[in-house]
Amino acid sequence: MEFRWLKQNQAAEAIVVFGGWAVGPEVFWHLDGEQDILFANGYADLDAELPDLSGYERISLLAWSFGVAAYAHWQQGRPDPFQRKAAVNGSLQPVSRGAGIPPAVFRRTVETLSPESYQQFLGRVFGAPQDAEALDVEARRAELLAVERRGDAPQMRFNRVWISSGDKIFPPANLARAWAGQNVSHLDAPHAPFDRFAQWEELF
Incomplete structure (x- = not known):
């Protein structure tokens, strides 16, 4: 895993974004706001540490897909610096028949991963065909296997949870079960719903 700044202008607030698998920060470029943006991705390991964020008045978390x-x-085991947290189309049980991606579907993704299947995956993520992207198949497969091996994450509450009715990656009914009792908002959107928003603040 790595953290990198997408925007750093000594703002009053920092948003830390845990992105999705095999999708870069481009999905967030259009979002506007004064906040500084720190992006995390690459979940084969979770050893990275946050940079010093002590100068910020507020630190927020946005987690998407496997980033949740x-x-x-x-x-777990680290001090929690976040005043508010939003989860988008992801689950604390990422591989789960009833609350995440069904294990058979996940296993098929791992076993058939190729540049061609990745393009199909991107089409499902965005709800439309995407331009061809390069893929390091072995690195991305290793990341999926790490997600599977880690299993369910510790339970925690988010201030806002988004579920897209058109999600073709995490079944919306599974996400509804996963987040029962939390502050859930529903969107008519695909797995990557960010083009429905103009400002970072709208996600919280």
Whole structure:
């Protein structure tokens, strides 16, 4: 895992984004706001530490897709710096028949991973065909296997949970079960719903 700044202008607030698997920060570029943005991805290991964020008045967390469980595993045993947390189309049980991606579907993704299957995956993520992207098959497969091996993340509450009705990665009914009793908002959108938003603040 690594943290890198997407925007750093000594703002009053920092948003730490735990992104999804095999999708870069480009999905967030259009979001506007004064906040500084720190992006985390690459979940084969969760050894990275946050940079010093003590100068910020507020620190917020946005976790998307596999970033939700990765964040919760990463947070365990570390001080929690976040005043508010939002989860988007992800689960603390990332591989689960009833609350995440069904194990058979996940296993098929691992076993058939190729540049061609990755393009199909991106089409499901965005709800439309995407331009061809390069893929390090073995590195991405290792990341999936690490997600599977870590299993369920510790339970925790989020201030806001988003579930997309058109999610073709995490079944929406599974996410509804996973987040029962939390502050859930529903979106008519695909797995990557960020084009429905203009400002970072709208996600919280």
